[in-house]
Amino acid sequence: MPEVDGYVHGDFSWVDLCTEEPDKAKAFYAALFGLTFRDETDGSQVVYTLGLKGEKPVLGLLEKPQQMCEMGIPNVWETYISVDSADEALAMVGPAGGTPMGPVMEPSGAGRMVVVADPTGAVAILWEALGQDGAELKSEHGTLCWNQLLTSDVDKALAFYSELLGWTPIPLDMEGSVGISHNGEMIGSAGPLPMEGIPPHWAVYFAVDDCDATAAQCGELGGQVIVPPMDTPPGRMAQLMDDTGAMFWVITLNPDFSMD
Incomplete structure (x- = not known):
């Protein structure tokens, strides 16, 4: 797709x-x-x-x-x-x-x-x-594939977005994460902050063909690997930081995984 x-x-x-x-x-x-x-x-x-x-x-x-x-x-x-x-x-x-x-x-x-x-x-x-709807490609190498809210109060935040945008929170069996369902499709997720001192924020995930190779290349380009590549049900993922200090995630998607 x-x-x-x-x-x-x-x-x-x-x-x-x-x-x-x-x-x-x-x-x-x-x-x-x-x-x-x-x-x-x-x-x-x-x-x-x-x-x-x-x-x-x-x-x-x-x-x-x-x-x-x-x-x-x-x-x-x-x-x-x-x-x-x-x-x-x-x-x-x-x-x-x-x-x-x-x-x-x-x-x-x-x-x-x-x-x-x-x-x-x-x-x-x-x-x-008005003239630009948004990304014209998703979920292929170098494009957005997922948005995740990391927050101090998942229920409170999702109540806000649900009222504003018509989302439906769906419990997930993934370390306290909650799925975001919209028009019958899982479009994102929310979960607790991973550690103290990090402010609530939206994390972005980009699809890549090879998570390990992308993480290694990030370091060669002057960036940093914040969370090394790891296997998860949705795919193999890593948190990276570019050479200007902005953090993001990359993931090689598991074609057999489904949140439905």
Whole structure:
């Protein structure tokens, strides 16, 4: 299923990397995932970069705003979730227990977005597509395949997202994880934070053909292996950090595994 033909309200649709060193990050992910990059601008000084597999957009990259740098916010992969209306979603955030992080924005005419924090502090971007639905390929080498919420209170966070997006939490027999079901399909998961001192966040997983080879290549490119490759029911996975300090997961998917 790598090709994706559009997204509906509540789907995970896109990820992008917010980094202080966009050129360095482009070189890293071009080598690691085999992507090419295309810079786009709306005529202002803001440049947004599309990561392409072939000719299809699969992820984004942008330079971290100076204000975020001054606040000490690390380089980070951001998770986008499709909504029918950014304005309607924004109006629901507060009553559902979340916190809007700003007004609705409309970057480059591609869509309308609002950044929100769930009740535990994890940040996500709600995306109303106008010209760009999201990733056109998923679950093949170098493309997004999974989104996982790591949080201090799984039930509280998922109650928020369920009210906002229509998700259904599904218990999983996987170290306290909870599945996220949407329109009858398992689209992501949530679980407790792995250790103290880590703030709640959305983790992103990219599919790779060979987890061990990708982890080794990450080190050769100046990145780090945070969690070495390990076997899990969904596949062999590892947590990596790129050479700008942003963390992400890679996984060689187990074709025989199903959460259904």
